[in-house]
Every structure is written in structure tokens, then in C-alpha cells.
Amino acid sequence: MLYKFKMPDLSTTGDEVDVKQWLVNVGDRITRGQAILEIETDKAVMEVESPVEGVLREWVAQPDTTVGVGTIIAHIETAGR
Amino acid sequence: MNSPQAKIDIDSYEAGFLLGLYECMVQIREFEEGVKFLFLEGTMPGTIHQCQGQEACAVGVCTALEPTDWITSTFRGHGHALAKGLSVDEMLFELFGAATGCAGGKGGSMHMVNMDKGMIPSIAIVAGGVPVAAGMALAFKMQQTGQVAACFFGDGAIAEGAFHEGVNMAAIWDVPVVFICENNQYGASTHVSKVMRAATIAERLSSYGIDGRRIDGNDVIAVYEAARRAVDDCRAGRGPAFLELMTYRRTGHSRRDACHYQPKPEREQWLENDPIVRLGQALIEAGHATTEELDAVRKHILTSFDDAVERAKAQPQPTLADLTTHVLA
Numbered sequence: 001m002l003y004k005f006k007m008p009d010l011s012t013t014g015d016e017v018d019v020k021q022w023l024v025n026v027g028d029r030i031t032r033g034q035a036i037l038e039i040e041t042d043k044a045v046m047e048v049e050s051p052v053e054g055v056l057r058e059w060v061a062q063p064d065t066t067v068g069v070g071t072i073i074a075h076i077e078t079a080g081r
Numbered sequence: 082m083n084s085p086q087a088k089i090d091i092d093s094y095e096a097g098f099l100l101g102l103y104e105c106m107v108q109i110r111e112f113e114e115g116v117k118f119l120f121l122e123g124t125m126p127g128t129i130h131q132c133q134g135q136e137a138c139a140v141g142v143c144t145a146l147e148p149t150d151w152i153t154s155t156f157r158g159h160g161h162a163l164a165k166g167l168s169v170d171e172m173l174f175e176l177f178g179a180a181t182g183c184a185g186g187k188g189g190s191m192h193m194v195n196m197d198k199g200m201i202p203s204i205a206i207v208a209g210g211v212p213v214a215a216g217m218a219l220a221f222k223m224q225q226t227g228q229v230a231a232c233f234f235g236d237g238a239i240a241e242g243a244f245h246e247g248v249n250m251a252a253i254w255d256v257p258v259v260f261i262c263e264n265n266q267y268g269a270s271t272h273v274s275k276v277m278r279a280a281t282i283a284e285r286l287s288s289y290g291i292d293g294r295r296i297d298g299n300d301v302i303a304v305y306e307a308a309r310r311a312v313d314d315c316r317a318g319r320g321p322a323f324l325e326l327m328t329y330r331r332t333g334h335s336r337r338d339a340c341h342y343q344p345k346p347e348r349e350q351w352l353e354n355d356p357i358v359r360l361g362q363a364l365i366e367a368g369h370a371t372t373e374e375l376d377a378v379r380k381h382i383l384t385s386f387d388d389a390v391e392r393a394k395a396q397p398q399p400t401l402a403d404l405t406t407h408v409l410a
Contacts, residue, residue, distance in 0.1 A: 008121045009128075010337050032118065046339040051121040070123060 003052050005074045007067050010048070011041040015069050019061045020045065028056050030076065037061065037073065054078035089300050089363040096369040100378075102144060102301050103364060106136040106357045107379050109160040112169060115386045116159070116176060116190075120336050124394075125176055129190045132160040134299070134331035137356035138263045139164040141304025142231055142324070145312050150229045151199045151217055153210030158203035161233055162193035165200045169389045179396030185407065186399045207268075208238035211247030211260070218256035218320065229315045230258040231308075237268020239285060240276045248321075252289045257315035259308065260286065260323045263298060265330035270342045286323040293323030299356040329354070 011017050020038040024030055035047035036056070054076040061073035091099055113133050119125040132139070135157075143152065143164035154161040162172055167183060175182025176190055184192050184202060194202035201217075204210045214232030221228040238244050239262065251258050262282050266273050279285055283293040296307045304326055311322035329351035333340040364370040 006123050008123060008336075012337050033114075041337070043337070044339040044341065046337075049121060051118040 001078050002057065003054065003076045003078045004072045005050065005052070005076055007039075007061070007069050007071050007073050008048060009069045010039065010046055011069060012043045014042050016066050017041050017069070019063055019065050019067055019073075021063050022059055023047065024056055026056055026058060030054065030056055048073075050076065052076055052078045087297065087300065089302050089359050091302055091360075091363045091367060091369075094302070096364075096367075099360070099364060099369060102140055102305070103357070103360050103370075103375070104378055104382070105140045105144075105164055106301065106360065108169070108382050109136045109139060109163050110357060111379065111382050111386055112159060112163060112172070115383075115390070116173075117332075117336070119176075119390065124390075126178060127176070127189050128335045128337060129176075130157040130335050131332045132157050132330075134351070134355065135263055135265060135328045136160055137301035137304050137360075138261070138298045138326045138328055139233075141301045141326075142233070142259075142261055142308040144305050145308035146199070146229065146231055148199060150231065150312070151201065152231045152233065153201060153214045153217070154193065154203035154233050155207075155210065155235065155238075156191040156203070156205040157235065158191070158193045158233075161203070162195075162200060165195075166198045167193060167195050167200065169386060170392060171195065173389050173393045174396050177393045177396060178398060179393065180399045180403065181396045185403065187403075187407065206243075208234055208241035208244040208247070210234060211238065211241075211244045212250065213247075214258050214260070215247045215251035215254070215256060215321075218251060218258035218315075219254055222254070222256045227316060228257070229312050229320070230256075231261060231312075232258055233261050233263060235268060236262060236264045236266060236273040236282065237271070237276075238262070239273075239282055248286065248289050248291065251321045252291050255318070255320065257318075257320040258322075259311045259315055260291070260293075260321060261308075262323070262325045263328055264295075264325055265328050267330055267334070267343065269334045270338070272342075282325045283323065291321050291323045293325060295325040295327060298326030298328035299354050299359065301356055301360055328356075 018040040024036045032053045037048040058075040113131045139160035171183040178186045191205040192202040214230045218230040286293040
């Protein structure tokens, strides 16, 4: 199943965060809770953890861009939990 | 205090009792982990303050209480609630803002409550529970009910005015309240050493005439035994009492906190000092359980949690008519 990972609400005051860098590559197997993306909120640089286990199929969020909370940032192939 | 990885002494207790402690701690850990992912997925609204790594404090203390005793809790209250007997369903429904949640969907993560189980709504104001618990214990004393109040707070509470006033009131009234400081060493991003010159929080309480000890808060048996003595003292009219439980906050202050202020070596040392792993090892060494049996406990809890999430998603939300209920002023 393709899981569409939406940007979590990690900003303290705003609705947008800056995408800094990918911490995993397309094709990588990722575990639940693994940090996969570095972002910068209004307050701090943070790592975003994957809520699912699976294989990263596509990065939607691009480094050096700003994305809104709730925007799809990655597609992850899961085996279903 | 024992060194971090000191062996847990379980010799005095039966397997059933110990497995009950283990199960409750795993329940808290997996509830918190599950909620964390629901938050990351965007399935659950609001923010959350979590207690992974502090499970032994909630479980050790609440196990020493009677069902008729009362607790006050904080914004980091999921563990206290589960240890006091609240169900995963009523808590999860509340986190989803459902009308069937423990606060009717009006409280959310920071206001876990079940008056029938001895838990007033947890209080999100830092140190807010301290004067409330003192007053509660005064009522128990005046009405001679034999009940005890247990008041949870963190090290971030100890420089608040309400803390000092509440503790002093409890002390001069000799009321049956156990003050429990879960010293997880950080008040939001501030290390406890930056808000206190004394070496221990216990010293502060002794200045009010309340005996207190610093205890390994990641040793559930040490916490239980200390809490048991404190509760017995309170019930015998020798209250109030104080416990300083040394533990560590593994997550950010809230889900939006990247937690960069915790030094890496310190974090790693404390991550190794896991209250659940420590009790699990002691259970295996004593022959009370196998690794497979402990895994099965966790798996069962995980499955039940997933089922509860599905139920939570289907719960009714409060209606417009609920807007004016439970409003006192």
C-alpha cells in the first residue's frame, strides 16, 4: 500500500515549515520512528520521523522549499501494519 | 540513589504482582508511542506532552495507592492516568476530541480525568496541582475519610510560587498528601541546575519540615516501596511526605520541541537506563518470565491499542448543545 506522508504539525505558531534536507533516499527501507527529513520551523531545526515502516518511493517535498502543514511530503510503500 | 543500571531487587514480591507492574509500564510506553505516531500522521489533533522513560514513577506511586485515594496530575499526565486505572479507550477518545472521551471531548491530552477512579482533571498549569492537592488532603483530614492525595509535578514546578505556598500549607496543616516530584531534569528546555542552587529538591522540602528522599525513579520497585512508606505515613497521620524521583525525559517537552538542549552523551546514558528493560531483565533472571512471554505482553498491548484507535475514530464528536454543558460561570 502506498502511504502518503503528510507534513506533521510541528510548527509552534505558523502553518508552514522549511524543508532543509532528506535524510534517506528513494528506495531506502525505513523503520517506524526513523528520522527521514530535516526541517526548520519558526523555532528550531527538527527531524521528522516516519509514522510507518516501508520503502521510500518518492520525495515530494524538495529541499530549500517551504511546505504547508498537511501537504504530502513523501510516498512510502508499506506492507500494512 | 542507586547507580543508573543497578539491579532491581524484586525478591520480596510474587510474580503476579511484578508482571502487573511490567504490563502497566509497557501499556504506558506503547500508549505514548502510539499517540506519537497518530500525531505525526495528523490523525489526532492538538499537541502532546509525553512521558516515555518515566513509566516507573507513575506505576510505582499509583500501585502504592488505594483505588479510593486521589491524584493530581500535570500536562504530562497520560502515564499517571493509565496507572490510576483509566482505560485506553476513555483516554484515546478524549485525545480524538470525542464526546465519549473521559472529559467529554472538551479537555484533550492535558486534562485526563476520571472522578470515580480518583483522578481530578490533570492540571496544565505548572505547579497548579500543588495547592489543589493540599486542599484536597485538608478535606480528607477534616472529614476523617482516611484517604491520601498524591500530587505529581515536575522539576519545572519547584520555583513556582504556587508550589511553595501549597507545600507550606500542607506542612503546617499536617495533611495526608504525598508530593511527588518526577525530576526528569528539564523544565521545558531549562536544566534543573539553572533554577535551583540546592543539590536536591528534597532539601527544599525539608526546609518546610517535610521529610523527603531522592530515589531512583527508573526502578519501579524502589519507587513503589518509597511511595508505600509515604502513603502509610500519611494514612497514619504523619503526613505530608515527599518523594524526589530521578528520571529523564526522552522526548521533547512537547511534540514540537526538537530537544537539542539535551547533551547527546547524557541522552544516551539515560536511554540505556530504561525502567521497562530493567524490570524485564529482573523478571527473566528470577525465572518469573521468558523473553517470549514479555514480548507477548507487548504484542497484546499493541493489538489492543490499534483496536482502540479504530474505535476512537468512530466516536461521536460533541455537538453544539454540549457547548453550554459543564460550564460553571
